Amino acid sequence: MADNETQKPSDDNVSGLIDTLTGPQKAAAILVAIGRPSASRLLKHFNAEDLRKLAGHARTLEPISPLDFEQLVKQFEDSFAEGAPVSEAAQRFEGLLREALPQDEADAVFEERVQPQLVQESVWAGLARLPIEGLQAYLADQHPQIIAYIVSKLPSDLAARIFVGLPPQLRSAVVQRSLHIGNVAPAAADLLEDVLRRDLLGRSDAGPVKAHHGQIANIFNQLDRQEMEELMASLKDLSQDDISRIKAKLFNFEDIERLSQRARLLLFDEVQTEQIATALRGADSALQETVLSSLSTRGRRMVESELAAEQGNITSQNIADARRTVARIAIDLSERGIITLDSGEDTE
Known part of the structure; x- marks a missing residue:
């Protein structure tokens, strides 16, 4: 009798605590309790706005004991054998999200709502x-x-x-x-x-x-x-x-001739065959041969085949853009220390 009277207030206390939680708070608590593998699979079905709301409600959770979770699980009509206590719900919920979502999406969920510097366009x-x-x-x-x-x-x-x-x-x-x-x-x-x-x-x-x-x-x-x-x-x-x-820092497509053979090989390994063919449209024969000699046998055949075909809808702007692309790749390789852009004065 005494035992029953002791147990009853405890049950009421548990029920009362769970009843104070909102629906989103209960959902956040359940996600934390079921562990990362299961929660990760569930979180992928939420959209970004739902995740933000759940993260916000997770921050408001009080420490939840295993007994509280038993009552909560009953309310969800699930079959959990035992719930895990949560004393740091916000941190654990963030951990679940960051494991389940790509980094940029998780960052977007947890970034501060008030960021004045991002409100106004630069x-x-x-x-x-x-x-x-x-x-x-x-x-x-x-x-x-x-x-x-x-x-x-x-x-x-x-x-x-x-x-x-x-x-x-x-x-x-x-x-x-x-x-x-x-x-x-x-x-x-x-x-x-x-x-x-x-x-x-x-x-x-x-x-x-x-x-x-x-x-x-x-x-x-x-x-x-x-x-x-x-x-x-x-x-x-x-x-x-x-x-x-x-x-010393200037470089355009025509300057390819001043590169070493090794630098040209490294450069054209980074350029798509179609871009090379477009860039060579209208180039003088010497420059064309310099570039073609820097390609693999298969790559050279493909570019020569492209050049032999009609120009079609390739415009002068397309050619200029392709040449700038090649030059930018050369400059990038130089800045990374992979090749050297020898100056015109150095080659004379």
Whole structure:
């Protein structure tokens, strides 16, 4: 009798505790209790929003004893023999999610809801979507130092188009300042970005970035050979040291001939056959032979077959893009220390 009276309050206490949990809290508790293998299989059936909600409810769980879990399992009409106590439900639930989901999806579930810096689009992303003509017209009225900073924050291909559209004298001044631009005070960067939003985007992020010879060369490498040569010729105000350091980092498709045979073999191992064939369209016979001699026997036959066929719908833009792709791969291999881009002066 005494035993029964002692047991009854305990049962009531257990029932009362479980009854205070919400449905999502109970679901989170069950997932934690059944262990990682089983929970991992179940979690894959939830969408991202459901997982966020469950993760949030898991954080609110109080420590749950095995007796509490027995009552909870009965409510779910399942056949668990024994539940596992949870004293750190939030951490264990996060562990389950991270085991069951790819890292990027799990990170998205647990990232903080309030991230002001991600709410507003970067001013640089906004500028990159503007019509190039309007952006060039605006920049042409700015001080070269301002232009240099703005260009240093934009993608290289967009920066290249801006450079080409600037008047020659202004272009030279901008390049000179871009080479030696230093850290920009956060307050000044914030102010400039606010002005750009107001003037160009009609609607505040900061972060100074250094722009040196490598970045300028990367911009120039987005141009075709004629544009690159015209731009280099306009840089009369630069010191010989600056010009030499830029030239050392310049590379386009025609410069493949200055690579060593070993470097060419490594380069074309990284390039798709179709891109090689497209890039060789319209190239002089000497350059074609240089490239073809760097391919495997099978690769050479495939490229020669492509070149012998009609050009079809391959445009001059397709050819230019393929050549830039090959040049970018060469530059990437050089930056990784796999090959060396010997300068023209070194080969003469």
